[in-house]
Amino acid sequence: MLARAAALEEIAGRRFEVLVIGGGVTGAGVALDAASRGYSVALLERGDYAVGTSSRSSKMVHGGLRYLQNFDLGLVREALLERQLMVQLAPHLVYPTPFVVPSFPEERRDRKLGLGLNMYDVMATTRVGRSRREMRSAKQEDEDFYWSPDRHRTIDREELLEMVPSLEPRDPGDAYLFYDCQTDDVRLVLTILGEVERFGAVTLNGAEVTEVLTRDGRAVGVAAVEAESGARFEVEAENVVNATGVWADRVGSELIEEEDVPQIAPSRGTHVLLDRADISTGSAACIVPAGEDRHIFALPWYGRTLVGTTDNDFDGDIDHPHPGAADVEYLLDAVNAFFGTDVGEADLVGAYAGVRPLISTGDPKKSVDISRKAELYETSSGMLTITGGKLTTWRRMAKQTVDRLVEREGREAPCHTAEIPLGMEARPEDLEAPAGVGEEALAQLAFRYGHAARNVLRLAAEEPKLAAPIVPGRPDLLAEAAIAARYEQARCVADVLLRRTRLGLLAAPQLRDADAARPVAAVLGEELGWSRRRVKREAEAWPAALAEAGADPAGALV
Numbered sequence: 001m002l003a004r005a006a007a008l009e010e011i012a013g014r015r016f017e018v019l020v021i022g023g024g025v026t027g028a029g030v031a032l033d034a035a036s037r038g039y040s041v042a043l044l045e046r047g048d049y050a051v052g053t054s055s056r057s058s059k060m061v062h063g064g065l066r067y068l069q070n071f072d073l074g075l076v077r078e079a080l081l082e083r084q085l086m087v088q089l090a091p092h093l094v095y096p097t098p099f100v101v102p103s104f105p106e107e108r109r110d111r112k113l114g115l116g117l118n119m120y121d122v123m124a125t126t127r128v129g130r131s132r133r134e135m136r137s138a139k140q141e142d143e144d145f146y147w148s149p150d151r152h153r154t155i156d157r158e159e160l161l162e163m164v165p166s167l168e169p170r171d172p173g174d175a176y177l178f179y180d181c182q183t184d185d186v187r188l189v190l191t192i193l194g195e196v197e198r199f200g201a202v203t204l205n206g207a208e209v210t211e212v213l214t215r216d217g218r219a220v221g222v223a224a225v226e227a228e229s230g231a232r233f234e235v236e237a238e239n240v241v242n243a244t245g246v247w248a249d250r251v252g253s254e255l256i257e258e259e260d261v262p263q264i265a266p267s268r269g270t271h272v273l274l275d276r277a278d279i280s281t282g283s284a285a286c287i288v289p290a291g292e293d294r295h296i297f298a299l300p301w302y303g304r305t306l307v308g309t310t311d312n313d314f315d316g317d318i319d320h321p322h323p324g325a326a327d328v329e330y331l332l333d334a335v336n337a338f339f340g341t342d343v344g345e346a347d348l349v350g351a352y353a354g355v356r357p358l359i360s361t362g363d364p365k366k367s368v369d370i371s372r373k374a375e376l377y378e379t380s381s382g383m384l385t386i387t388g389g390k391l392t393t394w395r396r397m398a399k400q401t402v403d404r405l406v407e408r409e410g411r412e413a414p415c416h417t418a419e420i421p422l423g424m425e426a427r428p429e430d431l432e433a434p435a436g437v438g439e440e441a442l443a444q445l446a447f448r449y450g451h452a453a454r455n456v457l458r459l460a461a462e463e464p465k466l467a468a469p470i471v472p473g474r475p476d477l478l479a480e481a482a483i484a485a486r487y488e489q490a491r492c493v494a495d496v497l498l499r500r501t502r503l504g505l506l507a508a509p510q511l512r513d514a515d516a517a518r519p520v521a522a523v524l525g526e527e528l529g530w531s532r533r534r535v536k537r538e539a540e541a542w543p544a545a546l547a548e549a550g551a552d553p554a555g556a557l558v
């Protein structure tokens, strides 16, 4: 990415064909789609990229087995096809995980689930709705193009315990096994933004849109404020796209006080992270019963166990959603009962909550039942608002939005995003480790950056002090802080510890005080030209940022 100063110069006072507000997965996707169809594009993000819901998801690229219960078949099918495409376009970053649903002696087998899994298999195939002839001619192409998961099957107790040894004390029987995919949500956003720039678009974080400018009732640009200087600047735009997720009904509110606007019904989802020594799902993810016919997940993620999520209407502060104390208790009760363990709040290594941008239908149903469907709105000003949806379906949401732009302008500009690789794959064994960098770090770098992991390793080789881990015992390297400032517009310690790496979620107790943040602040200072006083100030600001993000389970539960 362009450095922030250069990006600001490219954007302020200029004119673009498309101006995107919001740097979560949806905004990044719209920018990529529009830029790759030949539009000139700028994107403005108020805080840091992915700071909103896109860093607070369950990190699954999935069809959503539970939406089958609501017969949201179109949504599930669409998401399953996107899942396959994402594995193809970003194989280093979106990977299949086996999921198990064990049965226990005291419980009856869930036949309904078996039926659901059959549907999930059928809906995941790219062949649904095609004639035999079409299937024959497309077969070769499909097999080359699409990753396709194995069908679900029943595994016996032995195979289950090989995958999840920690279940042994519960004496499980057989289990269902199926596949879904996982990712790092922030890295997905940053990877899409990397592609956005390859297509000539410019993106800037720390730039809050404060006003949508109009002429004769039409949206013709925006006014924004740059976070560090406080300076206001304007950008002219032929088309303004509001991709601000849960904030969608706040942006340009002077324009969208109309009956056809989205009403967001925020719903909070809490997650906790545990040391695998306390609870381990082995090599699989587990579907964990959580009472009243509800289920939660326990997922392996970055060497921890990620447990989530809840889904409750939320009327708190959507800018800083914190994990709910009652939600944490609910998650811990469910996993403790499932694994026969006794972990408590004090054992958590991290926690976070996210707010879903669900579209309210005016129906007083609970949010679990509100559809995850995306909605595109066009107000009389011409501003398009795209919100709702899922991380998994970002590409479809972007296509839907840019299709509308193309259609209203009568352009001939088909969508290309199904063919644009997201980053470039690298295998850990192809990467060269400088002294002090172990295999775990190589594997993590290959996952996180793909081919661009070489930039991190080159830096670590040139400056051996950057080959050190940020947190002792974790594979994230100090060199990543330098790369984050140089190429990813990171501006502060929290950008590095909460998003460019995920250490704030994975090792919160080790990062509780300013001392732990000093090495990162020092590296950022070197990259961004900070004084020694500023480095100290930035390190000292970190504990408050960790608390504000709601990531430290010791102080964040509400």
Ligand SMILES: Cc1cc2nc3c(=O)[nH]c(=O)nc-3n(C[C@H](O)[C@H](O)[C@H](O)COP(=O)(O)OP(=O)(O)OC[C@H]3O[C@@H](n4cnc5c(N)ncnc54)[C@H](O)[C@@H]3O)c2cc1C
Pocket: 021, 022, 023, 024, 025, 026, 027, 044, 045, 046, 047, 048, 049, 050, 051, 052, 053, 054, 055, 056, 057, 058, 059, 060, 061, 062, 207, 208, 209, 210, 243, 244, 245, 246, 247, 251, 267, 268, 269, 270, 309, 353, 354, 355, 356, 357, 387, 388, 389, 390, 391, 392, 393
């Ligand atoms: C608990 C939870 C679990 C989830 N799990 C999954 C999952 O496993 N799989 C899945 O597919 N989906 C999941 N989702 C859904 C998914 O995370 C969201 O649909 C998606 O991240 C929304 O992305 P977005 O870009 O629309 O919104 P956001 O990521 O919130 O992006 C909006 C951006 O707009 C910015 N912004 C706001 N106002 C302004 C302004 N005035 N100027 C400039 N910028 C502004 C914000 O700072 C923010 O970065 C989950 C959601 C939650 C809450």
